[in-house]
Amino acid sequence: MKRLTTTFMIAAFSLLCATVLLSNKSQAAELPYLMIMGEDNDQDAIPRDSRVFRRVLNELAEAMNADGFDVYDETAVSLDDYAQGRSRRSDAELIDVARSITRPPIDIVVLFEIYASAERLDYTTKVRTRLSGRLLDVHSGRRMGNFEVSSPRNFRAPVNCNRECILETVGDNARLLARDVADVLVQKLGDEVDYGYDDRDDYDDRDGYGNGSTKDMARRRGNDGCRGRVQDVFLNFQNFTEQEMLDIEDVILAKFSCYVDHRPAGSHGRTHEYVYKTRLHTAKLKRNLVRALEYLGMSGRVRYQGKEFNISKVNKRRSRYYNDGSKW
Template structure:
């Protein structure tokens, strides 16, 4: 009965803090991939215009948008070209201040057709959204210019860049409207957990017995944002769980500490990325048979 009362108390406590974090928005990084054949170079002002358009519109939609050049200035080369998806994803995961939740990686393609009377230009953008912590695929997007754009008959390289720059920004704005709606829907706490933007967390409990884990799992499933729970490793005093939740790392960290307090279990909780390490603090058992102070 006492355990049930504690569980109910913790549940009420967790739901009371929901309004404080329900408005949390993911931290987003927009990155251009120019390693694929035919893509416009990252250094091109056309690519810069697309990045700026995506950042600006998502900022207006209320998302936390960070500029890659600024947050990677001290730790990564700014002159790199032809960066692959793997390199971009590694950069996004390596950024800790601030931690990035979602990366939008896009490729910009452009081509021209020289005619006697004019120059025809076409462009398209495709890419994908990924959850940085888990690598989970969140969506793909493709948008093309449709009808070719007209440029002057003898259009120099500068002329082509200027024409493409204006039109590519239009593509980026149209694309961002779709992405922002999708992200707003996934970030909304009002729909069911099956529809929420779930993150895969790995919870490693070190020094906890099987009986301890049964008590702990009773609490994990009542945390707000809970999606699913799956053991990935089970040993006598070591257990690892794959925990899917729409909660932020900060919120899950608070809930884990509150749970340990309610269960009267002393432990150190540390996390990096999407991995939590909960290491139990043990104390030497008190000797039930104290020595007689009058004896030698």
């Protein structure tokens, strides 16, 4: 009986270890943090303090939240540092606000505008509504897609419809249009996030830097085993020589998983800047950079904010004294 119990415990422990290792090898997509912001700088657009604006915003947020995306309220995350209740804001102000928020760091903003008009006729009131906007990566500035939906011609209101009636009719129409827009947004974001394959055997994180074999670079560039949207990450290396940067690039190409592309953005003395495209989680990218310095025998620090990494090498003082043997 005792031997049977011991055998069962060993089998259970082995199953647990296998489950943990399998979950570590499967890389889920890193979901972006979203924020919905209204563009109302155009005097013809409906301002953000309107009830119509709030109904559209709530409909967009609800649709994306129901589909599994993390949507954050602009007022809640910017309450401490920014003036609230401002209308007719420029694009520069919206992007600056979204880019400066770090708790949580906003990755993508949904910028939308609402246009509405009413034409009064003797027998009815024609109501026209149009909803347009775009998806924007706030850190890289990459436009991820545009959208525009207009109301059909059969949107009508009573012939004696007053201002209150017009607002409610426009709000109902805009809310219906927001549902169509939300479906388009969810599809575009889903295509970005869910891209890639789930080949669990392609990359084994247990290899490490010193003990494992280098994976085939062609397969690595195919992003097998990596899922999620391509992110533009900015790498700033400080106090590195040209030869040291060649060594670092070799490590990135041979060891970093989910690699897509990289290109130099600038080089000034011992300061080197790169634009790095990857599908890797930003947290693991930070760990990889720390491990790369350790693997190359370099002392340094890795700092991170937003989508920008600052890697600073700690240089040691070079000794120019020499021992020439037994000469006096």
